[in-house]
Amino acid sequence: MEFVSIRELSKSPQAAFDRLTADGKAVITNNGQPQAILVKVDASSFESTLSMLQKLEFMQNLAEMRLSSLRNGNSSLTLDEINAEIAATRAGQQNENPS
Secondary structure, eight states: OEEEEHHHHHHOHHHHHHGGGTTSEEEEEETTEEEEEEEOOOTTTHHHHHHHHHHHHHHHHHHHHHHHHHHHTGGGOOHHHHHHHHHHHHHHHHHHSOO
16 A cells, blocks of 8 residues: 655645555555545445445444443443433433423
């Protein structure tokens, strides 16, 4: 996979895009640290690529929530405790915003 600095991308975007032809991906770096991934798409692959990226983002968010739950001890809550927490939160929201 190609690595392209943000400086190189800003100075010569076409050259950076031309480097995508081999495997279709490049890591954009800022001060040597990865900041983004550039992925080649065309009209026929745009929708499916976007859908896959959205699924990946969802999976990353879910993994982060699970890890956070493990760290703060919420992963051991029973279903009854979860439902009680949901009910308390909903009741609090209704008190804040009476209809």
